[in-house]
Amino acid sequence: xxxxxxxxxxxxxxxxxxxxxxxxxxxxxxxxxxxxxxxxxxxxxxxxxxxxxxxxxxxxxxxxxxxxxxxxxxxxxxxxxxxxxxxxxxxxxxxxxxxxxxxxxxxxxxxx
Amino acid sequence: xxxxxxxxxxxxxxxxxxxxxxxxxxxxxxxxxxxxxxxxxxxxxxxxxxxxxxxxxxxxxxxxxxxxxxxxxxxxxxxxxxxxxxxxxxxxxxxxxxxxxxxxxxxxxxxxxxx
Numbered sequence: 072x073x074x075x076x077x078x079x080x081x082x083x084x085x086x087x088x089x090x091x092x093x094x095x096x097x098x099x100x101x102x103x104x105x106x107x108x109x110x111x112x113x114x115x116x117x118x119x120x121x122x123x124x125x126x127x128x129x130x131x132x133x134x135x136x137x138x139x140x141x142x143x144x145x146x147x148x149x150x151x152x153x154x155x156x157x158x159x160x161x162x163x164x165x166x167x168x169x170x171x172x173x174x175x176x177x178x179x180x181x182x183x
Numbered sequence: 184x185x186x187x188x189x190x191x192x193x194x195x196x197x198x199x200x201x202x203x204x205x206x207x208x209x210x211x212x213x214x215x216x217x218x219x220x221x222x223x224x225x226x227x228x229x230x231x232x233x234x235x236x237x238x239x240x241x242x243x244x245x246x247x248x249x250x251x252x253x254x255x256x257x258x259x260x261x262x263x264x265x266x267x268x269x270x271x272x273x274x275x276x277x278x279x280x281x282x283x284x285x286x287x288x289x290x291x292x293x294x295x296x297x298x
Contacts, residue, residue: 101284102284104284104286104287106287112291113274113289113290113291113292114226114274114276114287114289115289116286116287116288119284119286121284159226161287163284163285171285171287172228173225173226173228175225176225176226
């Protein structure tokens, strides 16, 4: 069946350093979504990418969808302690009308 | 600000007891999801409803778990009988299906501890 993988599983960075997490799917995705979960909280939707090669920015966060629509990345510039949490990518199994499969997440720690 | 609500927020129970978790999806959303999250297994999809109809509950242990949507404003997840291995955070999420995809809005979760 379809698998969505993320690397790394954990990342510890010094405040101010950059951070990148990668998401890879075993099959082509019609879209990719990113969620953030703070410690003790619940996943919160960040963004959705639909087009091949699409790049979107939210302040210090840059999201990219691969040309083949099988991978995606989230890059954070100059991390802050507020960036701490687990970042999940998620994509529908076959079509955009199918249920979303979540990756295992990348847990980010920021050392002040 | 429309939000998904879940009750109870915390539940401590003894093994063998019935546990019922409730979720009120955001008004107008036509999909509802139940997830279980543990340190070991991460975020697991248990059940998925669209327009109140169950579409997929393959992730749910059928012998003890059941999920229903008696109406559009209420989704329930029951465990009977509960076991210590059911201890986890249970999230409900609702979403709207569009051509571009679906965004899920998660509730705050029910933190369940089965002793």
